[in-house]
Amino acid sequence: MAKQTGRSGRFARGGANRPRIKEPIQKRSRETRRKILDAAADLFSEMGFDRATTTLIAKRAGFSIGSIYAHFPNKRDMFLTVLDEYLERTFSYLRVGIDRLIAQKHESGIDDVAGAIEWLAVGLHEANKPNAKLNWEMFRFILMDEEADAIHARWEQKENAEIVRLMTVFKDRIKVRDIEAAAIVIHRATHEVFQYLTKNKGEVDEQAVLSEFAAMLKSYVAK
Amino acid sequence: MAKQTGRSGRFARGGANRPRIKEPIQKRSRETRRKILDAAADLFSEMGFDRATTTLIAKRAGFSIGSIYAHFPNKRDMFLTVLDEYLERTFSYLRVGIDRLIAQKHESGIDDVAGAIEWLAVGLHEANKPNAKLNWEMFRFILMDEEADAIHARWEQKENAEIVRLMTVFKDRIKVRDIEAAAIVIHRATHEVFQYLTKNKGEVDEQAVLSEFAAMLKSYVAK
Amino acid sequence: MAKQTGRSGRFARGGANRPRIKEPIQKRSRETRRKILDAAADLFSEMGFDRATTTLIAKRAGFSIGSIYAHFPNKRDMFLTVLDEYLERTFSYLRVGIDRLIAQKHESGIDDVAGAIEWLAVGLHEANKPNAKLNWEMFRFILMDEEADAIHARWEQKENAEIVRLMTVFKDRIKVRDIEAAAIVIHRATHEVFQYLTKNKGEVDEQAVLSEFAAMLKSYVAK
Amino acid sequence: MAKQTGRSGRFARGGANRPRIKEPIQKRSRETRRKILDAAADLFSEMGFDRATTTLIAKRAGFSIGSIYAHFPNKRDMFLTVLDEYLERTFSYLRVGIDRLIAQKHESGIDDVAGAIEWLAVGLHEANKPNAKLNWEMFRFILMDEEADAIHARWEQKENAEIVRLMTVFKDRIKVRDIEAAAIVIHRATHEVFQYLTKNKGEVDEQAVLSEFAAMLKSYVAK
């Protein structure tokens, strides 16, 4: 008969001041958190935010619902964390690659603009592949959730900055006037082409599109 | 003796044969249908498919829920119709523009490749503006619903074909090798840049980005 | 971002493979399940399947709607379970009674055919009394739901078999030729007379009808 | 935009004072009414009261919903009328048959009790066949609607009276003591056996069951 108070209603929409549960210090706890985040990331990307129910996430992670709520205040927060981690990973990939390109230039003394652009086009595609589906869910969320938007904006700016950094290094070999704007254009165009390839995997000649895309970037950027 | 309602799970995956309620012939009915579709398109783009509840749509359209269901078998179908109409409008804009560009070329005898590309970059942006937000919802839906995917694929192909048509006319003034792949690249890149501008309206220098984008297309396409 | 509910049409016709939620092992859970089933049985028999809304059942059971759905996948399944349990109870009553009649015969060595028939007529009436109203709802459901039909058919066959078993024991004292057909006739006739009495309780002379009915059975069966 | 008042909620449950729309005198109107009733009877028996929606009935009858409501105040009333007509038809069949049996006895001077009973068992089965499914719906309705119950009770009494009349004529050749109670028993047993045969059509040996049933009645009734 035991009636319980029960709570309902969706999560608060706006909210920038998410009282994020602090990263646990205990090792076991940290591992639990990790397993939950991995399960959540999988499910969010497989079936989207809504269809990835907390029950499902708990099951996939191998814990009870209660445990989920011991580690995250709510589902939205889990998504935000997954989002943040994912964007950080992608950014890292980009930064490491650009570091390498710049180092190569300094070491070899050769201005391989074409090679750098090739890497941007092909390499970034690789970086994005694993979580391609998550992308869609991310962007949708970003449109509806201020904090997600803020998180995304932060990483996007950093990515743009990296591309600007790369272009600045090759400044003399480049014909672009407004590097800032160009970085945005390149960044965005890249993204969409990747998404297109992911969505139509197997139905489009990936090589042809990618090489055509690289050609476009080269003819645009390289002197 | 009462009614018995149930539940149908999420977007039905299969169904290519949506038993679309036939377009009404009566004038009053046609107007109602239009009002509902307009309200639905608004709400879908404002708040996404899920949050745009049927109750909300009905209220916005100025009718009762029952009326919604007299005109559409279910919410998904409404979305599909909105999607189809939106894509058709965008396609028409593109086609009309390309018709005009080609006519101008024939009449003037001048190969204004740059002007044509400029139009692609700027004009399409205009075409997309009104329902920019709907785009995201569309793409998400497309990932989860076979029929939405089919509808989208149909219009996308037609749009690609138009761009190919345009490029073919200017064939001699163009340095692109694989016109098919190039059309895809241009089409996709265009899309994303537009979406970026919509999302960051007011925060980015739209003119700079657009002109940089046009520059990229020109340097890529024009001989 | 909200949930999305749908509609499932009426009783699904097909499905013999009802994914019955497994009988709970936890004690609390088992008790909850029982309370829900009892409430459901009450309401189904009081007001029929349709008018017994899930909300009403939950209220009567003293739980929330959510709990109902934690224990049963849907309302139909609850009915099917109630049906199965009810038929099992009735069958048990019949079997125990027949066991006793047969044991008596063996112990006493007397062939009290009349007494056995009397029991069939009167005793079965007692067995059916508690859920008499449920009967009607059952039969209606059976006409519309394949699985309900299968469940009912299974128990009916077992009941027929019991009657055949009884008659076989008294074979020598019986003038019936086709025992199988006779069992059906007796079984069915019995049922309807009971239902009539239940429905017209207080308006008909129950004793007179029952004794007349027993007389009919006796004159038909006993040599 | 035109909001209309709309009405909803189910029909009043209790209500014995149904303001029955008077039988129309105009010929066209009478024909319309008949077509509606026929369509309704078909659908009620095919799919039950609830699933036979007014829209469906209108469509089947070849009229608009509005017309339905010009002839009947509500759906329940339609059912009640269908019920009444059906029970009247069945009763007539019984009365005519019994008239014939009695006439035969007077003409021939022979007391063919066995033949009379045979007719009761087999003939009534024939009479019930066409609307067998309606039977179930009827009985369900009768349990939930006072007026339906009253209508049914009226015809049932008249049928019982007919059986009593028949038995009284054959009084001397009959061993039954309480003719009233016997009539009920015979009547009810008959009903259920018919229903059983209808439900299990094709799976049971109809002849065997019917002849066994007739045998039961004979051994019970005939001296």
Added chain:
DNA sequence: GATGAATGAGTATTCATTCAT
């Protein structure tokens, strides 16, 4: 710390009935 039973507001959809045209 962990568990999972319980909560209940929220959502899509149906259908008898009304009434303006």
Added chain:
DNA sequence: GATGAATGAATACTCATTCAT
């Protein structure tokens, strides 16, 4: 007299979240 567009209360079912054990 007929039509059928419009109404809206009613109903099954979901799922984020709580909290007693």
